[in-house]
Amino acid sequence: xxxxxxxxxxxxxxxxxxxxxxxxxxxxxxxxxxxxxxxxxxxxxxxxxxxxxxxxxxxxxxxxxxxxxxxxxxxxxxxxxxxxxxxx
Numbered sequence: 058x059x060x061x062x063x064x065x066x067x068x069x070x071x072x073x074x075x076x077x078x079x080x081x082x083x084x085x086x087x088x089x090x091x092x093x094x095x096x097x098x099x100x101x102x103x104x105x106x107x108x109x110x111x112x113x114x115x116x117x118x119x120x121x122x123x124x125x126x127x128x129x130x131x132x133x134x135x136x137x138x139x140x141x142x143x144x145x
Contacts, residue, residue: 085114
């Protein structure tokens with residue numbers, strides 16, 4: 058544990074931010090699982106809705122600094138390919 062007051066405060070802030078990031082990552086993974094389940098089931102309308110939700114979550118993750126923008130672009134591209142596989 059740090060001795061300096063500002064360092065103690067930073068520890069508390071980092072703990073809070075870490076918890077927020079974990080919660081957001083969990084919701085992102087849940088959205089991805091819902092999308093994958095909709096694609097696997099072949100439910101076109103549900104897959105389109107969940108695709109929009111997943112893309113939004115991925116973009117929010119980039120804005121928060123949780124994902125790198127290139128990683129997000131790769132993920133969104135792969136989700137689009139999965140979505141097109143239902144349409145074909």
